[in-house]
Amino acid sequence: LGRLDDPIGRLAGLLRHTPVDALRARLSALRASKAEAAAVVRTVSGARGALAAPAIDPPLLRRLALDARESIDGVRALVAAVDPERGAALDAAWSELVAVEDLGAPPLVDGAAVQRTLGVEPGRIVGEALAYLEAVRIDEGPLPEAEQLDRLRAWWAARSDG
Helix, strand or coil, rough: CCCCHHHHHHHHHHHHCCCHHHHHHHHHHCCCCCCHHHHHHHHHHHHHHHHHHHCHHHHHHHHHHHHHHHHHHHHHHHHHHHHHHHHHHHHHHHHHHHHHHHCCCCCCCHHHHHHHHCCCCCCCHHHHHHHHHHHHHHHHHHCCCHHHHHHHHHHHHHHHCC
């Protein structure tokens, strides 16, 4: 890590200052596949977020893991290449967090569970509820399913009262 030694990493390093819309256009002009372009965009976006964040904390790392997905190693390499000190801090914090959390684990509560718990049909509310649970997971880390459902009920009650 710390080197940009694959084609995606090299492209991300070269194009890291390009705005996202222009980045997508440039990658299309370079005839990058959709998967390659998505990986470069995730890498650049993740590195920008890590470099701009005021602190490297668990919520930032969870957000990076969610947004960057399989590009997370590229994000870490790009951050280290741009700012070695920040890269070292990111790597240390990442190692500590992955030792205690599975950042790639799927959520325990899915859309069907939201529908059952809230008594709603598929639609916008289910998406909003899942986004709320995702925000809780990013802020606080993984919670047991029962606690997620309790939080969901509280969110729904507060929303219904308003």
